[in-house]
Amino acid sequence: MMSALDLRGDGATGTAEVPRPDADPGLVPAPPARLGPAPQRRYLTASSPWRVGHVVRAAVLVGLGLVGTLACYYGSSREVLLADQVGWILGALASAALFCLGMTFYLTAGFREVRRAARELTDDVSSLYPRSVTAAPSRADEAIDLTSLLDADELVAVPGMTRVHRRGCPLMRGKNAEPVGVAEIVNHVPCGVCLA
Amino acid sequence: VEFLRFARLQWDRVGAVLALVVGFVVLLLGYAGTSDTEFVAEQVPYLISGGLMGLFFVAIAAVLWISADQRDEWRELRNLADAVRQEQLARQEAASVPWSRTGADQPIAQTDDRLG
Numbered sequence: 001m002m003s004a005l006d007l008r009g010d011g012a013t014g015t016a017e018v019p020r021p022d023a024d025p026g027l028v029p030a031p032p033a034r035l036g037p038a039p040q041r042r043y044l045t046a047s048s049p050w051r052v053g054h055v056v057r058a059a060v061l062v063g064l065g066l067v068g069t070l071a072c073y074y075g076s077s078r079e080v081l082l083a084d085q086v087g088w089i090l091g092a093l094a095s096a097a098l099f100c101l102g103m104t105f106y107l108t109a110g111f112r113e114v115r116r117a118a119r120e121l122t123d124d125v126s127s128l129y130p131r132s133v134t135a136a137p138s139r140a141d142e143a144i145d146l147t148s149l150l151d152a153d154e155l156v157a158v159p160g161m162t163r164v165h166r167r168g169c170p171l172m173r174g175k176n177a178e179p180v181g182v183a184e185i186v187n188h189v190p191c192g193v194c195l196a
Numbered sequence: 197v198e199f200l201r202f203a204r205l206q207w208d209r210v211g212a213v214l215a216l217v218v219g220f221v222v223l224l225l226g227y228a229g230t231s232d233t234e235f236v237a238e239q240v241p242y243l244i245s246g247g248l249m250g251l252f253f254v255a256i257a258a259v260l261w262i263s264a265d266q267r268d269e270w271r272e273l274r275n276l277a278d279a280v281r282q283e284q285l286a287r288q289e290a291a292s293v294p295w296s297r298t299g300a301d302q303p304i305a306q307t308d309d310r311l312g
Contacts, residue, residue: 077241092244110266
């Protein structure tokens with residue numbers, strides 16, 4: 001089993017196993033914090049983001065592009081008519097496409113490996129330092145006492161509109177708001193901004 | 197000596213600069229070759245050798261530079277992992293209760309109040 005300290009997966013944790021005392025059977029060893037199912041993280045061992053396969057495939061594509069371009073240069077330089085050179089030009093463009101493909105593959109492979117390593121490191125750190133997340137109290141839990149607001153003459157509404165607001169609601173700015181009485185409030189809906 | 201050490205450590209960035217210089221030189225040579233002749237058929241080989249190859253070198257320079265940044269990021273990730281490992285070592289050394297009563301099966305990290 002790889003312990004929490006064994007980030008490199010080489011077993012070198014720097015701590016010694018504590019033998020279980022036979023005198024007290026109620027004692028059990030506390031399991032150390034772990035990094036999940038003992039994965040072998042590549043970013044801990046590899047010196048560069050690229051695998052050998054990445055480099056080989058990119059080198060093959062780039063090499064084909066370079067060789068193709070040189071061949072097309074050689075072929076076109078032996079022709080004297082532009083019409084005969086068109087094929088070589090197209091070949092050079094195809095070679096350039098291979099070259100670009102190889103370069104793009106190399107870069108995307110590197111970006112992919114770095115992103116994966118960052119994700120794995122995040123997973124490792126979060127498993128080492130678990131945090132309990134407490135949800136923010138819902139605003140629905142904080143019931144607004146409309147009755148007291150009504151008694152305090154705090155609720156207003158614009159005649160003809162369906163929503164009731166606090167007196168200082170920004171949505172009421174510049175509007176002809178009037179206090180709402182007990183009889184009228186049943187016909188109104190609380191404002192989603194000031195009474196939510 | 198200092199430059200050689202820098203070049204050895206930052207070989208990809210040094211290579212990028214060299215490839216950029218070579219690329220521009222090749223582009224200039226291609227331009228000089230095409231400007232020397234008025235026949236299109238004679239200009240095409242310069243276009244392929246000077247133009248395309250020059251662009252290839254510039255592209256190689258860009259890729260080398262970006263890959264150097266990726267290597268830096270990779271090293272940074274390893275350093276972060278090492279820092280985490282060192283801190284875990286320090287925490288485990290500081291923990292004086294390697295044994296617990298039955299049922300205390302929580303990992304050390306989860307029972308540390310300082311972690312919040």
